[in-house]
Structure formats: structure tokens, C-alpha cells
Amino acid sequence: MRVAMSTIFNNIQNNLQNLASDLQRINASISSGHKYQRISDNPVDVGAILGLTTEESQTVQYDRNLETAKGWLSVTLSALQDITDIVRASTGLANQMATGTYNAAQRQAAAQQIQGYLEEIMQVGNTKFGGQHILAGFKTDSPPFVEGGWDIQPPVMHLQSGSTGTAVAAGAYTGDTSRTYLVEVVTGGGAGVGTYRVSVDGGQSWTTPAVIPAGVAALGDGVQVTMGGTWVAGDRFSISVYRPIEYQGDTHNLEISVGSQSRLVVNEIGSDAVGGDLGSNDIFQILAQLKSSLEANDPAGAGASLERLRSFESHITSILAGLGASLDRVGLKENIYGTLKDELTRQISDRGDTDLVAAANLLKAKETAYQAALLSSSKVMGMSLMDYL
């Protein structure tokens, strides 16, 4: 084959260009750390890397969500544990006071203690996490448990046999502390005949006996009672006045996304878990009634409250167990996501990051080829018949 001048020089140029472009590509992959600089370098791998990156970013986000979930669950768990501790203390106290060995003064003191417990439970129930009330459902911006207005409770009756006495509480309380009015019939008989006396310290001190009126009898601070029927001497009833604690939240469960199509409930509804809804497991009502019984120096009433406290204890224990299970689930998911994240990072790196050793070897090989090409080219270019003519 004839070899023309242009053939020689074109070949030299094309080959050097090809080698230079290879060198440039390898150099770019080493200096950037990325195997591919453009999507057309390897569209299939680039597409796969994009998919993996999306998955990785989701995994990171779910992991973040788990942190939030863990925060909510832990704070809820610890608040409910605190409440459980207080309830246990109340149970212990109720247990003591239900026996007959304590006197009115001691029961008054116990009532004060219960009041303290009540307030503490309310405070714990209003715990905030990240500025949000955790037991309020979706109404995280306001405390779920608030004290209502003064409320005069229906009388708790302790009648002697044969008594047909009835009492209806009424009036509007004007005082500023919660108290229990203990009323004792001194002389039997109906309105206009029988007499009664009132105590506000569980029977330690009494008012002067007065005749049962036909209409309302004022017990003090606006509290009134209407006594009907025929009373027997020794009949007792008590009327408590306190501010019941009410639940202000809603009943929505807060869910956090912890995986694709997977949500986890991270809150407890205050009215379900603690109370304030006057339901069977309303700890505020249970304690308020216990307190009233103690103020009325009523061991039997305290005994009834004891049963309800024990039932509440098992109720909240099952909730705590549920929270613990959720926390376990969070921990498990965290482990899974940790492993997944490592695996995804490894796969992304496998596909997209430059293998430095291989690239450096390739660079060396290309460099040698380039130098060889330069050497042979310069030899070929320098040859001419002219040098010999």
C-alpha cells in the first residue's frame, strides 16, 4: 500500500488525540473521585446510582424520623412512669388509711398529701417535648390537663339502718381551697325536728347543732344542702368541693413515618392513659374521691378508692408495656436502617466511585503508551529522503 504524507501525519495526530482523551478521562475520574463525569458515560450505572441515592436519602430520613419517634416515646414513657410511681405512692397511702387505726387528723394530713400527688400528676401530664404537649393528641399547643371551676360533689351517704334521709347538694362555692363538709345528724327526725352539725376537718371539731330546715341549709362558703326524709341520729354524709381536672386535648394519635408505607403511633392520648374524662380509669377523679373520703374521715370510702387505684395501676402498666414495645421496634428499625445505610453507601461507592488503584494503574499504562507513541511519531516524522540527497 502506498503511504502518503497525509496518512502518516493524520495517523499520528488521531492516535495521539485518542490517547490524550483517554488520559484526560482517567485523570478526571481520579481527581474528581467519580467514575462517571457525564450521564452518557454509563447511563445504566448512573441510573442505578440515582435509584440507590434516593433510597439512601430515604433511609437517612426514616432514621431521622425514628429519632423523633424515640424522643416522643421516651418522654411519654418516662412521664407515664412518673405518674405510675405517684399512683403507687397513693395506693400505699390509701392502703394505710383504709384501716381503722388512723384518726381524723392523720387522714386530713393524708388528704393534703393526695392533693399534692394530684397536682404533681397534672404537672407531669402536661409535660412538653420540643415545645409540644405530648399527651394532648393533636392539640399540642395547649396543656391537656387543666383545673375546671369549683364543683360541689353529690353527697356521699352513710346512713344508720332505718334511716330514710336524703341529701341534695347545691349552691356556688365561694371559698378558695378544696374541702369536704361532713354533716352528722345529732337528733333523729325530719325537717323541723331533727338536728345536725357540720365539720370541715373530718369531725375533729363541729359546729353547734342546728334544726334541719325545710328548705336549703347553708353549710358555709355558699355550699348548700337540702335534707329530706326522716333521719336517724348518727347518720352521716359528706359533700366535697374541689376543682376537677379536665382533659382539653383531642383523641388523635400522632403517627410518624418509619418506613415506606409504615407508620408508628408515638403518642398516648391523655384522657385514655391518665384521665380527665370521668371514665373508669380517670386517675384525677379516683384521687379526688380518695381525698374526699380522707377529708371526711371515711375509711370505707378510702377502701373503695384503693380498688380503683389498683385497677388504674394495671391499666397504666399495660400502656407502659405498649410504649416499651414501640421503643423496641424503634431500636430494631434503627439497627436495620444502620445496616441498610452502610450497604447502600457501599453499593453507591462500588458503582460510582473511582477505584483508585485500578485507575492509577490504567493511568500509568496510558502514560507509557503516550510516551511510546510520541517517541515513535517523532522518529517517523523526522525521516525524509531529503536528508540523503
Place this chain on the structure above:
Amino acid sequence: MSGISNILQIASQALLAEQLGVEVTGHNIANVDTPGFSRQKVNYITATPVVSPAGPVGRGVEVLGIERAFDPFITARLNEKNSLLADYRTRSAALEQVAAFFNETQSGGINDLLSQFFASWHDLADNPAGAGERQALLQKALTLCDAFNSRANQLVQERQSLLQQIGPTLEEINEHTAAIAQLTREIIETESDGHAANDLRDQRQLELSRLSELIGVQTYTTGDGTVSVALSNGRPLVQGIMSFDLTYQVNPADQVEVVWQGPGGTTEILDTSSLSGGKLTALVQTRDEIIPTYQQELDQLAQDFIIAINNQHTQGVGLTLFSQNKGTYQVTDPATPLGTSLPLGSEIVAGSFQIFVDRDGAPLASGTIAIDPSLSLNDVVTNINTHPVLGGLLTASVEDNSLKIVSNLASDTFGFAGDDSHVLTALGTNTFFTGDKAYTLDVNVWVLENPDQVAAGQIDATGAHAVGDNRNALALAELEDAPVGPDGLTFGDAYQRLIMTLGLEAQDAGNQETFYQGLVEQLTNMRDAVSGVSLDEELTNLVKFQRAYQAAARLVSVADELYQTLLAMRK
């Protein structure tokens, strides 16, 4: 007649012939780098001998002509492959340009931004009342919108820049066809004496090569030195000494039309799909077929995205309700059915939505508005205003061809829920995004200015709504994994498919370019093996002709000596 004068005659012809040889060699050496040049050589033959008693006596050398070394078949194949190479080179360059806009191998691509956008919804779901989370979400949404806008804009600009190259390319084509016709005329004139016009033919061949790089053509050479150049659909560009121009126009559908200016003022719009090979084909097809495909895909993705996000967003409420609300989409005519007068009107199905009204922040009343795609905006306004409950509390109106709802009392606010008709999405009421394609995608200005209106929560059937409610944010975050569009892909998958298709197409064009590059190099080498100038060969020839010239000159001096001897004999 033989004799000494014959010797002189032979010598003088030989001198002239060898001198011509040196001249042609010089011409070859001088044109060693001239593109399209075919090396030439002198055709020598022995002169007709004279009859003598001793038999025919040679009369030396004669020059028959100067011939160029040219292989028409290799050159034709070279032109054809060059045409395809130019096509793929242009296509590859344009596609690489487009692929660069979507270069997801670097950080900050749309894929990344999509993930971040949905992650922000997760963050908001984790803390629905958080002002920081709301701001972060809006910023991510804005960045995502910008990314979509700029990609769409770049695609438009790439089409524009391709269009700008079409005019000059056509001018170049017309110049080459005119030059071919002109050179043909000159060749016919020059060759009338029977000798080949080598250099003119080389020039015309070069023009043909250049032309075939610009547009795929078929060439027919006739015996009389003329050449016909025709497009692949048979329309001639050069016929003998006539050439026909190509021009272009852009039709109302924004498609380039190449117009053939035939003889006698006839014109014909060429079917662009019938073009094959050459830069022009690549420019037209990339502009009007390839890039629009990606524009459509990107627009579809953006629209699916807007609809999906807004369909969910309109179900929810923010931390505060509206005292007034104005839709972001305009109807073409408030009296025509919504289904056809709104950009996203086709989304509307028969159904209803609810409006809840609060007074001083507490639930007051609610009502359901029935929707059908055949309703006009005026009908919807009337239905709200005459609603037995809502009518007295809210006033709906048509403002700037959009739906506007205002509460009658300053103490009243309102929110939306339970829209299964998608009419709120189509009207742009209580939406997160505005726009209907990649270029117009944007965050609703109202939401942007009132981050509290990002609808993370929902209204209960009782009308209650609370700041800790994350139901809508959760549903929005979960859209990341939800299938959208006819193929049931997620947004991420759909975008990744777009990237992969684009990457594969760019890669394919690049591979074809490399392939044809190799082919063209090989054919060029084959052509040069025939036509190329080798300096060493020419130098050898130069020495050869020089020696022959010297020998011929020597012949003259020998003949002279013979005369001298002859003349000396008479003294």
C-alpha cells in the same frame, strides 16, 4: 526522416517531457497539504516511429497528458460515511449539551432535590407546628422549582441555538451547490480540448465532500464531465450547470421546514424525516424530534408532580385558616365548563368538597359543594353563594378569571377538606404549587408569604383542627413512594428513567460518532493510498526526471558534436 536532426528532435522533445515531469512533481510537492488534491502524473508514450530502410526508427517520447490518481468508488464511500459522521457528530454534541443540563453525576441534581423535598415533608410531619420546618420545606420546594424551570429553559435555549445553526448551514449548502455547478461549467469549457481538467475536478470533488458533510446526497457522474447531486428523496440540488437552493421556515407548530427552491420558482417543503445524514439532518431532527421528546417527558413529570402534591395539599389546613383565598389558575371563560377552561381541568371528576367555617377560632359551620366537570366557574360561585349554610358566611366571586372566596365577617375564617373532585387542584385553591409544566412550576406565592398555610393537618368531620396534626404532611411525604402516571412509577423512578433514556441516547450517538470516525479514517487512508502525495516518492521522481533531463541535454551536445564533426570534414 532519420538523421542528426532527428536526434535533436528526440532530445528537444525529451527535454520538454522531462521538464514537464519536474513541473508536475513540483505541483504535487507544492500541494502535499492541499485538501482534496489528487496527485498527478505525466502520461508518456513513445512517439510514432519513422520508416527507414533499417526499419522503423524511434522518434523519442511524447506526452499524452497529465492524469490524476483518483478512485471514484472509494471517494464516493468516503463521502457517504463522512455524511453520517457529520450527522452523529452534530447529534452527539447536541445530546451531550442536553445531557449536561441533566448531569446527575454531580450533586444538586433534580433527583437529589426531589429527595430533599420529600424529606422536608417528613421533617414537617415530625414537627407539624414548627416554623423552622415550614421555612425549610418552602426553601427546598423553591430550589426544586428552580431546578425544573432552569432545565426546561435550557432545553428551549438548546432548540433555539440549534435553530440559529440551521440558517448558516443552509447557506453553506447553497454555496457548495452553486460552486459545484460553477465548477462543472468551467470543467466543460476547459475539457473541450479533450484534456482532463484535473485541478478543477479535484476542487469539485472537494466541494462534494464538504456538501455531503452538511447534508446526505446522492451523486451521479456522467461521461461528459457533469455531475448530478440529489437529496435522498430524489429532489436535485445540482443538475448539470444549474443549482437549486434550500431555505427554511418555522411553521406555527414550531417545527423547522426545509424548502427546496426548484426551477422556475417552484418550491417544495421537504419532509424532514426523509433527510438522512449530514449536519443539517442532525440539527433539524435533534431540534424537532429528540429534544421535544425530553421536553414533553419533563413537562409531564412536572405536571404529575404538581397534581399529586396539590391533590393532597388541598385536603388539608395550615396552622391558621383563610380569611380570603384566590385560586392561582385562570379560566379562559367563566361561563364555560371547568373541565375544558382550566389548564388542569381534565383532572376534575364528579364529586364534592367541603368548606368549614370557624368563628373566633372555634368551629362554626360547614357545607358541601357538589362539583361536576361540566360546571362553569360562574356555577361554582353561585353554588357557594346560595348554599344554605355557607351562603351567609362566605362570598365567592370571579376575580381575574379565578375563584375568590372571602369570609363575610372579620371574625370568621374558613378551610377546605374532603375534595374528591380535584376541583381545588384545578382552580389552584389551597394549593402548594402553581403552574402546569416544568417551566411554570413554582411555589404558591400565598403559601410562600404565609408559611403557616402549609397544610400539614386536616380538618376533622367536627370542624376541629389542631396545630399538632401531621396527617396531611405524612400523606404528602408518603407520595415519594406512590406510583404516579400511567406507568406506575414513582417520581424518582420516572425521573431516573428520563435520565437513563437521555444518557443512553447520548451514549449511542457518541458510539456511532466514534464508529464512523474510525471508518472515515480508514477510508481516508485508502483514498490517500491512491491519491495522496508521498514526499519521498516525489523526491525520487524529481531525481529521476532530473537525470533524464540531464541525459536528454547530453543528447543535444552529442548531436552538436556530430554536426561539428560533419562540418569539419568540408574544410
